[in-house]
Amino acid sequence: MSKARPKESETSPAVLGRLRTLIESFRASSQYFKWRTAVVAGWVIASAFSVALAMSGVERNPIDAMVGVRTVLGTHVVFVQNNSSQPWQNVTIELPGGWIYEQRTMRPQERVLPPVTEFYRGDKDNRELSKDFFPAQVTVSTSGGIYVWDASRSR
Numbered sequence: 001m002s003k004a005r006p007k008e009s010e011t012s013p014a015v016l017g018r019l020r021t022l023i024e025s026f027r028a029s030s031q032y033f034k035w036r037t038a039v040v041a042g043w044v045i046a047s048a049f050s051v052a053l054a055m056s057g058v059e060r061n062p063i064d065a066m067v068g069v070r071t072v073l074g075t076h077v078v079f080v081q082n083n084s085s086q087p088w089q090n091v092t093i094e095l096p097g098g099w100i101y102e103q104r105t106m107r108p109q110e111r112v113l114p115p116v117t118e119f120y121r122g123d124k125d126n127r128e129l130s131k132d133f134f135p136a137q138v139t140v141s142t143s144g145g146i147y148v149w150d151a152s153r154s155r
Contacts, residue, residue, distance in 0.1 A: 061147040062144075062145040062146070062147060063082075063084060063088070063140065063142055063144055063145045063146070063147050064082070064083045064084035065080060065081065065082065065083060065084075065140050065147050065149075066079070066080070066081040066083050066111075067079065067080050067081075067138050067140060067147065067149035068149070069134060069135060069138065069151060070113075072113075072115070074131065075115045075116065075117065075131040076115070076116045076131065076132070076133060076134050076135070077113045077114065077115050077116070078093060078095070078101070078112075078113070078114055078115075078116065078119075078135065078138055079111065079112075079113055080093055080106075080111065080112050080113075080138075080140055081109070081110070081111035082106040082107065082108055082109065082110050082111070083108075083109070084108060084144075085108050086108065086144065087105055087106065087107050087108060088105060088106040088142040088143065088144060089104070089105055089142060089143040089144075090102075090104065090141075090142060090143045091103040091104070091105070091106050091112075091140070091141070091142050092139075092140075092141040092142075093112075093114070093119075093138060093139070093140055093141075094138070094139040094140075094141065095116065095119055095129075095133075095135040095137070095138060095139075096135060096136060096137055097121065098121045098122075099116075099119035099120065099121050099129055100119060100120060100121070101114045101118055101119045101120075106142075115131065116129050116130075116131060116133050116135065117129055117130075117131050134151070135151065136150070136151050136152065137149065137150050137151065138151075
């Protein structure tokens with residue numbers, strides 16, 4: 001059962017009437033209320049501007065990855081999330097010095113958080129990386145492309 005939407009010409013007088021009432025009410029209000037309203041409006045505008053400014057600085061990358069390094073229980077953890085709409089195949093996360101972590105696939109919105117102690121170099125038994133190692137750079141390679149995340153740009 002669908003409701004019929006009122007035509008624009010039917011709603012406009014009601015909306016204009018409410019708008020006039022609101023303006024008249026505001027004009028008749030106290031000076032204190034007007035100042036308070038101005039402060040709240042200024043805060044809303046400043047907040048919207050700040051969010052828009054922060055969103056404009058979001059770095060886009062060719063594979064649409066979100067990458068970072070976090071500390072969890074005293075161990076550095078590499079954070080990689082697939083923000084693309086396509087699954088990634090043959091995912092390799094590499095740290096400076098040739099330390100790698102491999103994952104066969106990552107679905108859209110899937111994330112992995114391998115601790116740096118899970119990365120290996122050479123054969124898979126060589127896992128001597130210290131939990132205190134903080135990677136200055138993380139390279140994410142997939143069958144769809146490569147993205148290099150730099151910690152100095154993200155702090």
